[in-house]
Amino acid sequence: MQHTGALVSSYMTPSVRTIARTARLAEAHAVLREHAISALVVTADDEAVGVLSRTDLLRVGRVSASGRREAPLLELPDADVASAMSSPVAAVAPGATLREAAREMLQRRVHRLVVRDGRGRLAGVVSTRDLMAAVRDRKVAATLGDFMTAPMLSVDALDTVAHATDLLQEARVAGVVVLEDGRAVGLFTQTEALQARELPAATPVEDVMNYALVCLDRDMTVHRAAANALATRARRIVVVDHRRACGVVTGLDFARVLVASDGAARP
Numbered sequence: 001m002q003h004t005g006a007l008v009s010s011y012m013t014p015s016v017r018t019i020a021r022t023a024r025l026a027e028a029h030a031v032l033r034e035h036a037i038s039a040l041v042v043t044a045d046d047e048a049v050g051v052l053s054r055t056d057l058l059r060v061g062r063v064s065a066s067g068r069r070e071a072p073l074l075e076l077p078d079a080d081v082a083s084a085m086s087s088p089v090a091a092v093a094p095g096a097t098l099r100e101a102a103r104e105m106l107q108r109r110v111h112r113l114v115v116r117d118g119r120g121r122l123a124g125v126v127s128t129r130d131l132m133a134a135v136r137d138r139k140v141a142a143t144l145g146d147f148m149t150a151p152m153l154s155v156d157a158l159d160t161v162a163h164a165t166d167l168l169q170e171a172r173v174a175g176v177v178v179l180e181d182g183r184a185v186g187l188f189t190q191t192e193a194l195q196a197r198e199l200p201a202a203t204p205v206e207d208v209m210n211y212a213l214v215c216l217d218r219d220m221t222v223h224r225a226a227a228n229a230l231a232t233r234a235r236r237i238v239v240v241d242h243r244r245a246c247g248v249v250t251g252l253d254f255a256r257v258l259v260a261s262d263g264a265a266r267p
Helices: 023-036 054-065 098-109 128-138 161-171 190-195 222-232 251-260
Strands: 018-020 039-044 047-053 110-118 122-127 152-154 175-180 183-189 215-217 236-241 244-250
Touching: 018 023, 018 110, 018 152, 023 039, 023 054, 023 190, 039 122, 047 054, 047 110, 054 161, 054 190, 098 110, 098 128, 098 251, 110 161, 122 128, 122 236, 128 222, 161 175, 161 183, 161 190, 175 244, 183 190, 183 236, 183 244, 222 236
Parallel strands: 018 039, 152 175, 215 236
Antiparallel strands: 039 047, 110 122, 175 183, 236 244
16 A cells, blocks of 8 residues: 555656747647646756646736726736746655655655656656545545635635636635625636636636536545545545535645644555
8 A cells, every 4th residue: 555655656657748938928838738637847948947737827817907997807928927826836855754744844845856866857747636546445434524624715606706816816716606695606717817807807716617626524634635636637626514615625635634644544
C-alpha cells in the first residue's frame, strides 16, 4: 500500500502540456479549454521558465476589460504568454516525498509543482489531484469536517459574474459555491469565468454556473471523499451538514491532510 512517505515519482503525471513563451494568450486559452486543464508549463529553448494558469488569464483579462462602459467580463490582451505567466517555476524533485510536495504547495498556495530530474530537465507535474490519489490510497481516516474550509466563500445565484470573478481573484481561489436561499445550487469557477469572458459583466451567475455539484456529508472520511472526487473529476467538494452547505474541501485541503497525517491508516 502507498503511504504519505511515497515519492513524487509514484504519483506525478509524466506527460506535461507546454507552450512557448512567445505564444499568444488567446492560443494558451484555447489549449487549456481543449484539454480541460488548468495550467500550462511555459518553455523557452526546451527549458521550463514559467507556468500560465487560468488564474493568470483571469487577472490580465479583468484588467483589460475594466474601465469601459458595458465591457465584457474578460478581454484577453493581444500579448504573449511571457507577459502573464508566473515565474520562477515552483519545482520539486522526483525523489521528494508527497508530504514535502504538499507542504510546498501550501506554502506557495499553488495547485501544482513542476517535477525536474537531477539534470534540471522537465520530468512531469505533480498536482493536488495526485495528492487526492495518495489520500485515497492511504485510506486516511480523518473526516471532511476535520479539514474543510469554513466559512466557505460563496456568491448568490443572482450576483453578477463580474462580482464572482473579482472574488476569485481577491481571495486567490479557483472556485466559489453558488447559493440560493442558503443551499448550494452550483459552482462558479475559473472555468466558468473564462467560458463567459465575452458576456456582459453584469450577467447573473446563475446563467453560467456549473450545476455539477459534489456534496458530501461532513462525517465522511477524507479517503472516500478523495475517491469520489477523482471518479467524478471534481476539483472541490461542498461539505453538508443536515443538507445545509457548511464548508468546502479543495485540492489544497487535501494537501493539508497529507501534511498533517501522522502515518496512521485504516487496515
